[in-house]
Amino acid sequence: MRFDVENESGSDERLTVGLRAVAEDDERLGASNAVGLRLLAEVQAIADARRRRAMVLSLAAAAALATALAVPAWRTLQSRPGLPVAADGAVVTRELVTEFFPLRYSNVPARGGYVVRMQVPRTALAAFGATAPAGISNDPNILADVVVGDDGLARAVRFVQVIEEEQTP
Amino acid sequence: MDDAGLIALARRGDAVAFSRLFAGFERRIFRYAAHMCGRDAADDVVQETFLAVLRGQVGYDAGKGTVGNYLFGIARHFVLKRLSAREAATFDLDEHDERTAWPDERPSVLDSLSREETIQTVRAAIASLPAAYREAVVLCELQEMTYADAAAIAHCPVGTVRSRLHRAKALLMTKLSATRSGGDLVRSATR
Numbered sequence: 001m002r003f004d005v006e007n008e009s010g011s012d013e014r015l016t017v018g019l020r021a022v023a024e025d026d027e028r029l030g031a032s033n034a035v036g037l038r039l040l041a042e043v044q045a046i047a048d049a050r051r052r053r054a055m056v057l058s059l060a061a062a063a064a065l066a067t068a069l070a071v072p073a074w075r076t077l078q079s080r081p082g083l084p085v086a087a088d089g090a091v092v093t094r095e096l097v098t099e100f101f102p103l104r105y106s107n108v109p110a111r112g113g114y115v116v117r118m119q120v121p122r123t124a125l126a127a128f129g130a131t132a133p134a135g136i137s138n139d140p141n142i143l144a145d146v147v148v149g150d151d152g153l154a155r156a157v158r159f160v161q162v163i164e165e166e167q168t169p
Numbered sequence: 170m171d172d173a174g175l176i177a178l179a180r181r182g183d184a185v186a187f188s189r190l191f192a193g194f195e196r197r198i199f200r201y202a203a204h205m206c207g208r209d210a211a212d213d214v215v216q217e218t219f220l221a222v223l224r225g226q227v228g229y230d231a232g233k234g235t236v237g238n239y240l241f242g243i244a245r246h247f248v249l250k251r252l253s254a255r256e257a258a259t260f261d262l263d264e265h266d267e268r269t270a271w272p273d274e275r276p277s278v279l280d281s282l283s284r285e286e287t288i289q290t291v292r293a294a295i296a297s298l299p300a301a302y303r304e305a306v307v308l309c310e311l312q313e314m315t316y317a318d319a320a321a322i323a324h325c326p327v328g329t330v331r332s333r334l335h336r337a338k339a340l341l342m343t344k345l346s347a348t349r350s351g352g353d354l355v356r357s358a359t360r
Binding site: 014018023025026030031036043049 | 179180181187195196211215288291295306312313345
């Protein structure tokens with residue numbers, strides 16, 4: 001096939017036609033498939049790394065939430081003597097507790113608080129605005145877990161009865 | 170979704186966005202790199218260019234130009250790293266504002282060549298140009314970019330691109346003059 005430049009005038013036009021021919025021939029050129037695959041692998045690696053980061057952040061958030069919930073609970077446990085303990089297999093101590101009853105200041109917001117176990121006279125229950133439910137012993141004194149806010153105001157109370165049982169072999 | 174959006178998504182690991190971005194520019198960058206530093210190196214230039222984009226090594230600023238100019242700018246960086254010191258020095262030729270004589274009207278080897286031979290001969294003539302002139306031809310003639318876009322990519326004034334292109338064409342016409350055969354030109358270009 002002859003390259004037709006008969007109608008072009010001057011070397012500039014011939015050059016332009018030659019350059020156009022090269023540009024058209026270049027149209028078929030492109031990077032190899034291996035380059036595309038290598039780059040897609042990089043994109044996949046980025047996506048995987050982002051997923052891992054998101055998972056780590058979720059776990060960290062969950063851990064922070066669990067810690068926020070666990071620490072007050074741990075403090076509560078630390079302040080509660082007399083949890084059920086097996087004594088050499090002879091006697092097992094367990095506690096019978098009621099639900100928490102809200103007290104006068106239960107609606108006052110508090111940033112934190114603690115639980116205090118105290119022995120209160122049964123007659124003093126009325127001062128908390130609560131009465132001992134059925135199932136609690138009729139002793140003149142009674143154990144109570146009082147939830148106290150960081151402002152010193154009591155928010156809730158529950159009643160506790162410690163029961164000691166002999167463990168049968 | 171515009172090209173800037175595709176870049177942002179690709180950097181977050183969106184394969185579809187990356188594929189669209191790659192498909193839109195890969196061939197043009199490959200051709201530019203192939204003319205500037207050879208086809209063997211062009212694959213590497215394309216890969217390094219898009220890796221730099223994905224890894225955020227060079228941020229895209231819409232205020233500084235189009236995504237195309239941004240990608241070509243990165244590709245040019247990798248092209249220049251592959252040029253010999255002698256070739257890279259041709260970008261400083263503009264300091265010498267010598268007048269390039271336009272060759273006399275003479276028969277060209279193109280007059281007697283088939284299309285395939287013409288492509289081979291012109292391609293070889295382009296390859297034999299100094300790098301700065303070759304770049305002007307590739308960007309303005311083969312890629313059909315505006316002088317402004319070519320200047321943005323080459324980090325030089327528009328007037329410099331214009332003068333480089335003028336000199337490049339004069340050199341090409343001299344090389345393609347009928348006083349030399351196409352085979353001679355091809356051989357000389359590959360030395």
